[in-house]
Amino acid sequence: MDEQRRVRLERLRWHCRRALLELDIVFQRFWARGEELTDNDEAALEKLLAMEDHDLWYLVSGRTGTDDPQLTSMVERLCRS
Amino acid sequence: MSITVRTFDAVIVGAGGAGLRAAIQLSESGFKTAVLTKVFPTRSHTVAAQGGVAASLGNSEEDHWHWHMYDTVKGSDWLGDQDAIEFMCRKANECVIELEHYGMPFDRTDAGKIYQRPFGGHMSNFGEKPVRRSCAAADRTGHAMLHAMYQRNVKANTQFFVEWMALDLIRDADGEVLGVTAMDMETGEIVAFHSKVTIFATGGAGRIYYSSTNAFINTGDGLGMAARAGVPLEDMEFWQFHPTGVAGAGVLITEGVRGEGGILRNSQGERFMERYAPNAKDLASRDVVSRAMTTEINEGRGCGPHQDFVLLDITHLDPATIMKRLPGIREIAIQFAGVDPIKEPIPVVPTAHYQMGGIPTNYYGQVVVPQGNSKAAVVPGFYAAGECACASVHGANRLGTNSLLDLLVFGKSAGETAVEELKKSPKAHKPLPQGEIDRALARVNRIDTQTGGANVHETQLAMRRTMQKHAGVFRFADLLKEGVERISEVQKSALNTEIADKSKVFNTARVEALELENLIEVAVATMVSAEARKESRGAHVRDDAPDTAERPNGRDDENWLKHSLWYKEGNRLDYKAVKLTPLTVETIALKKRAY
Numbered sequence: 001m002d003e004q005r006r007v008r009l010e011r012l013r014w015h016c017r018r019a020l021l022e023l024d025i026v027f028q029r030f031w032a033r034g035e036e037l038t039d040n041d042e043a044a045l046e047k048l049l050a051m052e053d054h055d056l057w058y059l060v061s062g063r064t065g066t067d068d069p070q071l072t073s074m075v076e077r078l079c080r081s
Numbered sequence: 082m083s084i085t086v087r088t089f090d091a092v093i094v095g096a097g098g099a100g101l102r103a104a105i106q107l108s109e110s111g112f113k114t115a116v117l118t119k120v121f122p123t124r125s126h127t128v129a130a131q132g133g134v135a136a137s138l139g140n141s142e143e144d145h146w147h148w149h150m151y152d153t154v155k156g157s158d159w160l161g162d163q164d165a166i167e168f169m170c171r172k173a174n175e176c177v178i179e180l181e182h183y184g185m186p187f188d189r190t191d192a193g194k195i196y197q198r199p200f201g202g203h204m205s206n207f208g209e210k211p212v213r214r215s216c217a218a219a220d221r222t223g224h225a226m227l228h229a230m231y232q233r234n235v236k237a238n239t240q241f242f243v244e245w246m247a248l249d250l251i252r253d254a255d256g257e258v259l260g261v262t263a264m265d266m267e268t269g270e271i272v273a274f275h276s277k278v279t280i281f282a283t284g285g286a287g288r289i290y291y292s293s294t295n296a297f298i299n300t301g302d303g304l305g306m307a308a309r310a311g312v313p314l315e316d317m318e319f320w321q322f323h324p325t326g327v328a329g330a331g332v333l334i335t336e337g338v339r340g341e342g343g344i345l346r347n348s349q350g351e352r353f354m355e356r357y358a359p360n361a362k363d364l365a366s367r368d369v370v371s372r373a374m375t376t377e378i379n380e381g382r383g384c385g386p387h388q389d390f391v392l393l394d395i396t397h398l399d400p401a402t403i404m405k406r407l408p409g410i411r412e413i414a415i416q417f418a419g420v421d422p423i424k425e426p427i428p429v430v431p432t433a434h435y436q437m438g439g440i441p442t443n444y445y446g447q448v449v450v451p452q453g454n455s456k457a458a459v460v461p462g463f464y465a466a467g468e469c470a471c472a473s474v475h476g477a478n479r480l481g482t483n484s485l486l487d488l489l490v491f492g493k494s495a496g497e498t499a500v501e502e503l504k505k506s507p508k509a510h511k512p513l514p515q516g517e518i519d520r521a522l523a524r525v526n527r528i529d530t531q532t533g534g535a536n537v538h539e540t541q542l543a544m545r546r547t548m549q550k551h552a553g554v555f556r557f558a559d560l561l562k563e564g565v566e567r568i569s570e571v572q573k574s575a576l577n578t579e580i581a582d583k584s585k586v587f588n589t590a591r592v593e594a595l596e597l598e599n600l601i602e603v604a605v606a607t608m609v610s611a612e613a614r615k616e617s618r619g620a621h622v623r624d625d626a627p628d629t630a631e632r633p634n635g636r637d638d639e640n641w642l643k644h645s646l647w648y649k650e651g652n653r654l655d656y657k658a659v660k661l662t663p664l665t666v667e668t669i670a671l672k673k674r675a676y
Contacts, residue, residue: 010587017298019128024297053128061412
């Protein structure tokens with residue numbers, strides 16, 4: 001993996017440190033699965049990580065939904081534990 | 082080795098509620114203020130606080146700060162300092178109204194006043210009946226509070242250093258604090274933040290426990306830094322546990338589940354709370370339920386392959402009731418326990434929730450330590466507020482909604498005192514001692530170059546399991562004694578870790594190794610302080626200090642009405658008296674804590 005990509009992924013990984021334990025665990029499980037991330041996946045993850053914690057948790061736990069297909073796919077992957 | 086030095090009037094470490102509140106005070110007074118934070122301010126753990134903030138506004142019914150003070154002293158099991166508690170309860174209204182003026186969207190009454198709701202332990206007329214004292218913003222009080230205060234700081238030109246990790250305090254030979262060393266995670270660069278005033282607002286260290294409701298960022302960084310700089314940690318044996326965290330995850334299952342008819346069962350399917358609390362059963366108070374659960378597990382009636390949890394059963398409830406009255410619980414159970422609570426019970430364990438102890442301060446927010454004839458000499462230039470500090474207002478047990486109040490009142494107080502100090506003595510910055518900078522550099526260099534060391538995650542897990550088993554919600558003399566030895570062994574590994582990734586730029590492995598070095602200091606302080614305190618008080622409950630006529634609840638005021646002070650150097654303890662004299666009112670006299 002080139003250095004630029006490593007840094008990008010490490011930054012994403014750090015942004016998964018959240019205010020709510022619920023989200024910390026969801027992201028911990030996600031990274032532990034070692035899934036491949038395309039550029040599109042990274043963009044989707046970045047978009048999700050920019051959300052407020054409560055909104056993100058409601059989305060990930062299925063209490064709310066999204067019309068954005070890019071986000072839907074990433075949320076489904078996050079929920080797979 | 083020389084490093085970049087950045088100079089400020091004030092440096093605040095941590096951008097949760099306490100840090101942001103302190104920063105407002107300094108920046109609005111015109112002082113050049115830096116706030117260092119590992120994560121973006123509105124991602125701080127204050128966000129997780131939902132219950133509200135206590136203040137005797139009396140908007141819904143008659144209330145008085147003196148009644149609030151009484152409840153807080155009683156809740157603390159008389160270990161709280163009564164001067165600090167009076168200060169906090171008297172300041173509550175002012176701090177909440179200020180927050181309202183900052184734009185905090187509190188819930189409203191029809192008349193437009195701040196809506197207030199009742200909360201456990203808050204009573205009117207000195208313990209007579211529940212009172213509406215909690216001010217909330219829907220279920221997002223902490224979140225709304227952080228946003229309001231962050232915006233206020235932006236307006237006041239507070240300078241934020243986001244994704245910076247503070248490494249160590251800088252103290253000179255006179256003991257004065259002159260700032261901190263910190264690492265920019267983006268570049269790996271280590272910088273000295275040179276200041277006249279340093280305020281720690283780094284939050285708690287709940288991650289020392291295997292089962293914890295705390296987010297991953299709560300690694301006790303301020304406590305680790307203070308301990309390494311020779312500052313003792315106060316009352317670290319006192320941790321509040323919540324009875325129902327999802328086993329293996331820690332995520333909270335609200336008390337409302339038992340309120341709606343949820344039943345706790347052991348491996349034999351028995352509703353064991355009937356034996357421990359024949360009247361209240363599953364609705365007994367948090368500490369009673371937590372101890373009963375621990376006893377079931379310790380006596381071999383736990384569930385699962387390791388018999389290490391009990392079950393919270395709501396399968397007998399109407400699914401429509403679960404969906405309607407307990408929103409979110411089903412999602413939590415499915416996501417974190419892998420069970421649908423409509424069909425299967427939820428595995429739960431008592432879970433560490435809040436740290437009552439911390440860096441010793443007075444009610445001005447100044448850090449105080451034993452020195453010469455004084456047990457509370459001010460450390461020049463050093464302040465602390467919020468969960469990382471011990472003022473001490475929570476004593477042996479915190480009341481709900483007093484945590485947000487604590488961070489508002491003492492965040493402001495630390496900021497105000499710092500402003501006064503800066504105005505009083507507008508001296509130049511004292512020179513930075515090179516040895517202190519080298520200390521931080523050496524610590525990072527050790528992690529970068531270590532070979533044949535311990536694995537960070539394995540060591541962290543060993544620490545968390547040791548704490549859960551040996552210093553959990555219900556404590557036993559032999560387990561505590563053994564725990565002191567075990568945690569010392571884990572400490573050796575924690576200070577001898579090795580990381581595979583040696584890169585400088587955005588190296589999260591290095592950050593985690595540094596965080597572990599902070600956590601382990603808190604873990605050792607907790608275990609040693611808990612082993613030494615031979616009574617039961619508040620959240621510290623020992624099997625060998627039971628409830629007797631002579632010592633109600635196992636509390637021993639004759640020998641243990643005192644604060645513990647743990648020092649890293651020599652792994653030793655000292656003690657100081659509890660302040661039983663309030664500022665203006667009479668002492669709230671000792672009596673049995675009963676509800």
